[in-house]
Amino acid sequence: MSLLLELITQYGVLFIFACVLVEQAGVPLPAYPVLLVAGSLAARGELPIAGLLATAVVACLLADSLWYAAGQRYGTRVLRTLCRLSLSQDGCVRQTESIFARFGAPSLVVAKFVPGFASVATAMAGSTGVRRAPFVFYDALGAALWAGVGLALGWLFSTAIEDVMQVLTEMGRWGLVLLACFAAVFVASKAWRRHQFHAQLRMDRISVAMLASMFANGETPLVVDVRSALARDDGRIPGAIVLTHGEWPDNLRAPGDDAMVVVYCACPNEASAALVARQLMARGFKRVRPLQGGIDAWRAAGLSVDAA
Numbered sequence: 001m002s003l004l005l006e007l008i009t010q011y012g013v014l015f016i017f018a019c020v021l022v023e024q025a026g027v028p029l030p031a032y033p034v035l036l037v038a039g040s041l042a043a044r045g046e047l048p049i050a051g052l053l054a055t056a057v058v059a060c061l062l063a064d065s066l067w068y069a070a071g072q073r074y075g076t077r078v079l080r081t082l083c084r085l086s087l088s089q090d091g092c093v094r095q096t097e098s099i100f101a102r103f104g105a106p107s108l109v110v111a112k113f114v115p116g117f118a119s120v121a122t123a124m125a126g127s128t129g130v131r132r133a134p135f136v137f138y139d140a141l142g143a144a145l146w147a148g149v150g151l152a153l154g155w156l157f158s159t160a161i162e163d164v165m166q167v168l169t170e171m172g173r174w175g176l177v178l179l180a181c182f183a184a185v186f187v188a189s190k191a192w193r194r195h196q197f198h199a200q201l202r203m204d205r206i207s208v209a210m211l212a213s214m215f216a217n218g219e220t221p222l223v224v225d226v227r228s229a230l231a232r233d234d235g236r237i238p239g240a241i242v243l244t245h246g247e248w249p250d251n252l253r254a255p256g257d258d259a260m261v262v263v264y265c266a267c268p269n270e271a272s273a274a275l276v277a278r279q280l281m282a283r284g285f286k287r288v289r290p291l292q293g294g295i296d297a298w299r300a301a302g303l304s305v306d307a308a
Contacts, residue, residue, distance in 0.1 A: 012047055013055040020056045020147070024063035026119055032150050039154020040161040049155070053147055060112070060143035061136065064122040068135055071126025078123050101229045105130050108138040112146035205292035206262055208301045214260070221260040226276045227295070235305035237264065237298055243276060264291035264298070 016031075016038055023031040035056065042049040070078045099107055100121060111121040125135050154161060214221055215238075223240040225232065232242065261280060265272035273290035280288045291298070299305065 020059035035150030036154035039151035040158035043155040043158035056147035057143045067122040068126040071123035075127045109142040206289040224263045261288045
C-alpha cells in the first residue's frame with residue numbers, strides 16, 4: 001500500500017493516466033480504487049483534482065477511440081471476441097445491441113457504470129456507423145461522469161480511505177496478501193457464474209449442414225431469429241420468424257408435436273439462442289435446438305439469407 005501511495009504521489013496524473021488507459025483498453029485491472037485514493041489525496045491538497053479528472057477523461061477517450069476504430073474496421077467480429085474474453089455471461093452481445101438500439105450514442109454516458117458494457121458499446125458505436133463527433137461528445141461526457149464520481153467519492157471519504165490505507169500499510173506484506181485474496185475471490189466468483197451459465201445452457205445443437213439438408217428435403221422446421229434489431233439489418237435465414245426481446249409473435253406455433261424448432265443468434269456459444277430454446281421448451285415445444293455457430297456459421301457455409 002505504501003508503494004501505491006508513493007506511485008500516486010510521485011507520478012500523479014501520469015500514474016492515473018496509465019491505470020485508466022490500461023483498464024479501458026480491456027485489461028482486468030480496476031482503476032476505480034486508484035481514483036478513490038487519488039481523490040482522497042486531492043482532498044488533502046497533494047494532487048490537483050481538475051488535472052486528475054482531465055487526465056482520466058483523456059485516457060478513456062484514447063482507449064475508447066481504439067475500440068471505436070476496431071468496431072469500424074471489423075464490425076461484429078470484435079464484439080464477439082470481447083464477449084468470448086469476458087467473464088460475464090455470453091449474452092452480452094445481444095444485451096448491448098438491445099441497449100444501443102434503444103438509446104444509441106447517448107448510452108455511452110452511462111456505459112462505464114454497466115459491467116461488461118463499456119468496451120462493447122464503444123466498439124458497437126464504430127460498427128453501427130455512429131459519427132465520430134457525437135461519439136466523442138457522449139463518450140467524453142460519460143468518461144467525465146465515471147471518473148468524476150470516483151474522484152468525488154475519494155474526496156468525500158478521504159478520512160476513511162486514509163484509515164484503510166494506513167491499516168493496510170501497517171500490515172505490510174499481509175496487506176498485499178489480503179488484497180490479492182479479494183481479487184482472486186472476485187475473479188473466481190465471476191468464473192464460477194460463467195461456468196454455471198454454460199452448464200445451464202448445455203443442450204444438443206443442430207448443425208448448419210443438418211438444417212440446410214432439412215430444407216433441401218422439403219422439411220419445414222420452425223426457425224426463430226432471436227437477434228437484436230441492429231444485428232438483423234444484414235438479413236436472416238430464409239423463412240425465419242423474428243423474436244424480439246420479451247415479445248412472442250402470434251405465429252410462433254410448431255407445425256406439429258414432433259416438429260423441429262431451430263433457434264439462432266449471433267452470440268458466442270449460441271448463448272442467447274440456448275436461453276430462448278429453454279423458454280420455448282417451457283412453453284410446450286418439444287424438439288428445440290440452438291443452431292451451432294449461429295448466423296455466422298450459416299453465412300460461412302455459403303448459404304443464402306433473406307434481405308432485412
